[in-house]
Amino acid sequence: xxxxxxxxxxxxxxxxxxxxxxxxxxxxxxxxxxxxxxxxxxxxxxxxxxxxxxxxxxxxxxxxxxxxxxxxxxxxxxxxxxxxxxxxxxxxxxxxxxxxxxxxxxxxxxxxxxxxxxxxxxxxxxxxxxxxxxxxxxxxxxxxxxxxxxxxxxxxxxxxxxxxxxxxxxxxxxxxxxxxxxxxxxxxxxxxxxxxxxxxxxxxxxxxxxxxxxxxxxxxxxxxxxxxxxxxxxxxxxxxxxxxxxxxxxxxxxxxxxxxxxxxxxxxxxxxxxxxxxxxxxxxxxxxxxxxxxxxxxxxxxxxxxxxxxxxxxxxxxxxxxxxxxxxxxxxxxxxxxxxxxxxxxxxxxxxxxxxxxxxxxxxxxxxxxxxxxxxxxxxxxxxxxxxxxxxxxxxxxxxxxxxxxxxxxxxxxxxxxxxxxxxxxxxxxxxxxxxxxxxxxxxxxxxxxxxxxxxxxxxxxxxxxxxxxxxxxxxxxxxxxxxxxxxxxxxxxxxxxxxxxxxxxxxxxxxxxxxxxxxxxxxxxxxxxxxxxxxxxxxxxxxxxxxxxxxxxxxxxxxxxxxxxxxxxxxxxxxxxxxxxxxxxxxxxxxxxxxxxxxxxxxxxxxxxxxxxxxxxxxxxxxxxxxxxxxxxxxxxxxxxxxxxxxxxxxxxxxxxxxxxxxxxxxxxxxxxxxxxxxxxxxxxxxxxxxxxxxxx
Amino acid sequence: xxxxxxxxxxxxxxxxxxxxxxxxxxxxxxxxxxxxxxxxxxxxxxxxxxxxxxxxxxxxxxxxxxxxxxxxxxxxxxxxxxxxxxxxxxxxxxxxxxxxxxxxxxxxxxxxxxxxxxxxxxxxxxxxxxxxxxxxxxxxxxxxxxxxx
Numbered sequence: 001x002x003x004x005x006x007x008x009x010x011x012x013x014x015x016x017x018x019x020x021x022x023x024x025x026x027x028x029x030x031x032x033x034x035x036x037x038x039x040x041x042x043x044x045x046x047x048x049x050x051x052x053x054x055x056x057x058x059x060x061x062x063x064x065x066x067x068x069x070x071x072x073x074x075x076x077x078x079x080x081x082x083x084x085x086x087x088x089x090x091x092x093x094x095x096x097x098x099x100x101x102x103x104x105x106x107x108x109x110x111x112x113x114x115x116x117x118x119x120x121x122x123x124x125x126x127x128x129x130x131x132x133x134x135x136x137x138x139x140x141x142x143x144x145x146x147x148x149x150x151x152x153x154x155x156x157x158x159x160x161x162x163x164x165x166x167x168x169x170x171x172x173x174x175x176x177x178x179x180x181x182x183x184x185x186x187x188x189x190x191x192x193x194x195x196x197x198x199x200x201x202x203x204x205x206x207x208x209x210x211x212x213x214x215x216x217x218x219x220x221x222x223x224x225x226x227x228x229x230x231x232x233x234x235x236x237x238x239x240x241x242x243x244x245x246x247x248x249x250x251x252x253x254x255x256x257x258x259x260x261x262x263x264x265x266x267x268x269x270x271x272x273x274x275x276x277x278x279x280x281x282x283x284x285x286x287x288x289x290x291x292x293x294x295x296x297x298x299x300x301x302x303x304x305x306x307x308x309x310x311x312x313x314x315x316x317x318x319x320x321x322x323x324x325x326x327x328x329x330x331x332x333x334x335x336x337x338x339x340x341x342x343x344x345x346x347x348x349x350x351x352x353x354x355x356x357x358x359x360x361x362x363x364x365x366x367x368x369x370x371x372x373x374x375x376x377x378x379x380x381x382x383x384x385x386x387x388x389x390x391x392x393x394x395x396x397x398x399x400x401x402x403x404x405x406x407x408x409x410x411x412x413x414x415x416x417x418x419x420x421x422x423x424x425x426x427x428x429x430x431x432x433x434x435x436x437x438x439x440x441x442x443x444x445x446x447x448x449x450x451x452x453x454x455x456x457x458x459x460x461x462x463x464x465x466x467x468x469x470x471x472x473x474x475x476x477x478x479x480x481x482x483x484x485x486x487x488x489x490x491x492x493x494x495x496x497x498x499x500x501x502x503x504x505x506x507x508x509x510x511x512x513x514x515x516x517x518x519x520x521x522x523x524x525x526x527x528x529x530x531x532x533x534x535x536x537x538x539x540x541x542x543x544x545x546x547x548x549x550x551x552x553x554x555x556x557x558x559x560x561x562x563x564x565x566x567x568x569x570x571x572x573x574x575x576x577x578x579x580x581x582x583x584x585x586x587x588x589x590x591x592x593x594x595x596x597x598x599x600x601x602x603x604x605x606x607x608x609x610x611x612x613x614x615x616x617x618x619x620x621x622x623x624x625x626x627x628x629x630x631x632x633x634x635x636x637x638x639x640x641x642x643x644x645x646x647x648x649x650x651x652x653x654x655x656x657x658x659x660x661x662x663x664x665x666x667x668x669x670x671x672x673x674x675x676x677x678x679x680x681x682x683x684x685x686x687x688x689x690x691x692x693x694x695x696x697x698x
Numbered sequence: 699x700x701x702x703x704x705x706x707x708x709x710x711x712x713x714x715x716x717x718x719x720x721x722x723x724x725x726x727x728x729x730x731x732x733x734x735x736x737x738x739x740x741x742x743x744x745x746x747x748x749x750x751x752x753x754x755x756x757x758x759x760x761x762x763x764x765x766x767x768x769x770x771x772x773x774x775x776x777x778x779x780x781x782x783x784x785x786x787x788x789x790x791x792x793x794x795x796x797x798x799x800x801x802x803x804x805x806x807x808x809x810x811x812x813x814x815x816x817x818x819x820x821x822x823x824x825x826x827x828x829x830x831x832x833x834x835x836x837x838x839x840x841x842x843x844x845x846x847x
Contacts, residue, residue, distance in 0.1 A: 019712040052757045057713045060807045154793060572745035
């Protein structure tokens with residue numbers, strides 16, 4: 001395989017953005033974890049690693065502003081800083097995530113990257129924040145002290161240790177109020193020399209000392225630590241002192257490698273916060289190799305490549321039904337031919353393998369819902385903070401698998417739903433207590449399989465939907481007339497919230513209530529051949545159920561013929577099939593209805609719906625079939641001439657210039673070359689509910 | 699002796715696992731035989747693939763570069779080149795890695811040029827051909843303080 005440089009550049013760029021977004025996500029998660037457990041060293045280390053990787057990747061791609069700010073941030077991300085700043089540290093991580101996101105999105109659009117000064121300011125402020133109590137004892141943080149000694153200096157340190165001296169790393173913060181920095185530096189230097197042998201000193205000379213804030217030194221001495229500490233407290237010149245032992249006599253590792261250098265390397269290691277816990281890293285190592293033993297290797301593949309395999313499998317499925325049809329014809333002509341049996345065997349074998357292949361390819365596209373859910377802890381936190389509410393988020397069913405394409409498409413509607421749930425669903429703490437509930441509201445996200453569908457639920461324990469207000473609003477906003485609204489069932493009223501332009505928020509807030517959102521939810525779900533279902537319990541909360549097919553690539557359907565045309569309807573939306581005599585059909589309100597087991601069912605003839613041109617049905621046939629179709633909580637009956645059977649169809653999207661109607665969601669080709677139109681159930685339903693006259697146009 | 703130098707690239711960044719092979723494979727004498735996303739995988743792959751040279755990132759989850767290096771040298775010594783992004787701890791890390799038996803230390807590619815990583819391609823070949831002997835004796839190897847760049 002050879003790529004042209006441009007190809008490869010594009011590929012790398014795409015890879016960068018993809019992995020950068022994953023890194024961002026994990027940064028967000030870590031930020032939230034830090035809010036819950038401030039200064040958890042494991043989390044801080046992982047944040048640091050993430051920022052480090054982001055820095056390296058963005059530098060490699062030439063995104064300088066991102067790599068520079070990541071670099072600045074990395075230096076602050078130490079366990080000590082986490083301990084010193086707690087909540088502010090968590091805030092820093094979250095703000096950093098936002099800043100990175102803004103930068104990334106600008107880079108992705110080839111736009112001018114935004115300025116990062118706010119984050120930079122925050123970093124600086126954390127760095128120079130007065131360190132409460134600890135600074136008096138000097139045990140904590142003059143953070144920027146790196147003690148980055150040169151190779152030669154390290155050698156000197158180890159020699160001093162071998163001579164039996166103790167080496168201290170000393171960091172002194174020069175008092176910001178002392179006027180003459182260079183003179184202060186000179187004084188400090190004299191004091192240090194008076195304490196023992198100065199092996200290393202930063203800054204190295206007076207010239208660089210004019211703007212010095214921190215003086216670092218490696219000091220070999222036989223004097224005790226407390227003495228050094230005391231000597232270095234020079235009033236009016238040194239504001240903070242930190243003295244730590246740089247190296248002592250041999251550690252365990254010294255024997256292991258038997259190398260002089262090793263001893264000091266290990267000691268240098270302990271001076272580093274990151275690798276401080278040597279026993280921990282060995283444990284991690286043992287754990288790591290255990291994991292490696294069961295290691296599975298993962299592969300990053302471009303979704304486009306999988307899609308092209310998927311398309312080919314689709315073609316194969318069509319090929320399979322062509323072969324089947326040919327076999328049937330062959331059977332009719334030469335039923336006694338022994339080749340027939342061989343062909344049938346070969347075909348059924350091939351069908352089995354093809355079925356497995358199809359499933360395997362589908363599985364490649366499947367990803368756990370977790371990938372979608374993991375963004376919501378941050379969303380809930382931000383919105384709740386913004387609205388001044390106390391909201392917890394609970395997740396369940398994260399491991400439910402779903403087609404990646406569907407999952408990605410659900411991100412936007414889910415975000416709307418979750419925001420709405422926090423903003424409108426959950427009441428303020430006072431109201432909740434007044435209603436006898438706990439002060440903290442909860443939002444549950446849940447996902448599970450049901451047949452060939454995946455159900456995703458957004459549930460809150462808030463006040464439920466205010467149906468009367470929805471009725472009022474619907475009239476006020478001109479969606480319906482007052483008398484129409486009065487006739488609607490409660491369940492129909494809840495569906496009004498999905499109408500374009502509908503909003504119950506009494507005032508427009510920044511978070512939601514702009515009158516867009518819920519209709520977006522329905523638009524997306526329609527496109528995905530899914531449904532939205534709202535269950536509201538007054539005072540107890542609202543549940544919004546999204547149902548989507550497992551995959552968009554193929555669909556199990558029921559084929560039927562009406563008006564001389566072949567149609568298909570997704571089997572997941574078929575509730576039942578019944579046979580009726582034409583005299584059982586009644587007319588109410590200019591609509592045909594059927595009385596089916598004490599329920600009145602609206603009947604639909606496809607040739608009657610505007611937008612589908614089918615030849616007029618033979619009205620004389622006395623008996624016909626009714627397919628009862630349900631989506632969400634609504635049902636209707638479809639009058640059809642003939643049932644053809646069940647078939648798995650590979651959906652081919654229809655260009656809009658070929659089919660103008662939204663009532664057909666796609667088409668497919670059968671083995672004999674017949675074209676089947678796939679009925680768009682939600683669209684038919686919405687025509688029914690918007691009471692567009694159905695009997696017009698034949 | 700006309701086979702190519704077989705290299706294993708270890709880095710936790712997916713981008714780097716793609717980029718580093720592209721850059722060093724510009725030299726026809728180099729073949730990247732595999733990649734690993736952390737130290738644990740690296741150890742497994744070294745056993746499996748028996749590479750001639752390993753490039754190792756410093757900061758990785760689960761098992762970091764230093765720990766991995768230590769284990770590589772203990773279990774199955776193979777020439778290792780540390781590849782790292784410039785960071786404050788860079789200087790310590792360089793020193794420690796060399797002490798632990800790393801052959802050299804180079805900075806990660808920067809910007810579109812990514813030029814200097816190419817320069818190690820030649821060195822990778824040398825390492826194999828040169829047969830520098832036991833890795834622990836090679837600590838006097840050059841330190842490329844390139845992270846400043």
